[in-house]
Amino acid sequence: MSTAEQTQQSIPTGTWKADTVHSRVAFEVPYAVATFSGEVPDFDASLEDGVLEGVARIASIQVKEENLQAHLLSPEFFDAERHPEVSFVSKNITRDGDTIQIEGDLTIKGITRPATLSGLATGPSVDHFGATRLGITAQTTVDRTEFDINWNMPLPNGEPALKNEVTLKADLTLVSQEGQEG
């Protein structure tokens, strides 16, 4: 839309915070016949001098079935009583035009493992209200059993009900805080 759009090769410095109304942290996991998805709406994310950090409060997890929500919070899954947060801290971000790769440490259920998110970056660009925004849409796939989320149940045909590979997605709209102070 902006005629001033230019190819970006780097991640901007300064402090950026997620506009959580226009951001989303979600997950997808294949089960027996389809893909099951949900999101964690209570989260914060920021980009501070090139380091992207995010924390999601697992108690806010939303899925379409109430009983499943309770099961996901239980010790068999996230164990929200003992591990209320899922977090990510980047170690290295590389951007090439629209594509972005974010290497960092992902912590789920108190276990930290390296993870690399890949996706798209847009901006920074100035919105209609004068705020400078940077968009990042990225995802990664992890093996949930590496984070001690081992629940499964064999189906009558012997196949496991739930796959181990879980896709984690972050759609972030990051707003420059410097613009906010002016």
Place this chain on the structure above:
Amino acid sequence: MRVLAISGSLRADSNNTGLLRALREEAPAGIDVELWNGLKAIPPYDADDDVVPGPADVEAFRELVREVDAVFFATPEYNSSIPGQLKNALDWGSRPLATNSFRNKPVAVISSSAGAFGGVWAAAELRKVLGAMGARVTEAELAVGHAAEKFDEHGRLADEDVRQGLREALATLVAEVPTAVAA
């Protein structure tokens, strides 16, 4: 610290209830093991009766579980699974799922049977059910085969290895109780 002991058997001379009596004897100072005798009074689960408040015996069970710090189960094995009345009580106890009194409650499961395998399949089923309810299922494990032979003529557990197994299972359970609650 209060540990509620639940036997899956209603029989007066039950080996599983005998194991829980021995557990009470073996409990170290500061750990109070209470045997639950309310299982038989729990009515059959009927969603039409699942209202607030529920049946009095069910509410008493839920309240007791809420009050104690941990729950220790000993179950027999009926047809490769747990006794129906035990499952029925847990079905009541699991309601409503998101806020049920077993939620995050540390639990231990042991089993015994007349045969050689000691009820391992029933124990596995019980752990599955408790996990689905949101309980904190601990690693505690003890399967007592040929159970009747382990007791003397007065019905007292006479096997030191089994007593040691009970002490270890209880220690594993107690270790999962948050220290703030234990204080």
